[in-house]
Amino acid sequence: MAAPYSGRCLCGGIRFTIASEPSAILSCFCEHCSKGAGSTNQIIAKFAHADVKISAGQHLIATYTFITDTSSGAPKAKAFCRTCGAPLWTVPASARGTHLLIRPSLLSEHHFKPQSEIFVGHRPAWATAVEGAEQWQGVRGK
Structure with a gap:
């Protein structure tokens, strides 16, 4: 399936569409x-913020912000549904206003395979790497 994508939280209170393809798909073990x-990990799809449109439930979106306990040391916001608690997306300081790191499991079609795996030093010994995915000890590119 190709863009546009439609997504929703677990209870369906928050609904959104995404008009573009993700610029990256990651598996994060932080x-x-x-x-x-x-x-053990979370799959993340990086989408342009401008291409994500909330069609229902804007008032249900809550945010928790990590102030300094992040890999970059800069604040990182995590959005979730106030009703069902489903995690929606993350916004690191470096992506604020430009990208949302969305959970692909929220999308009606979530066929995305990670291109990169990050913080693999935290991967359990029993878990194997995604075949063909770049492996990073920390954030991607470092």
Whole structure:
């Protein structure tokens, strides 16, 4: 499936569309993503913020901001649904106003395969790397 994509939170209160393809698809093993996903890692699709349109439930979007406990040391916001608690997207300081790091599982079609895996030093020993994906000890490119 290709853009546009439609997505929603678990309860359906928040609905949105995305008019573009993701510029990156990542699997992140950092502590924030693991705990936020309730798993070993979280899949993230990086979309242009301008291409994401909230069609319902804007008032249901809540944000938690990590002030300094981040890999960059800069604030990072995580959005979620106030009703069902579903994680929606992350906005690191470097992406503010330009990109949303959206959870592809929210999309009606989520066929995205990670191109990169980050913070792989936190990957459990029993988990294997995604075949063909770049592997990074920290953030992508470092």
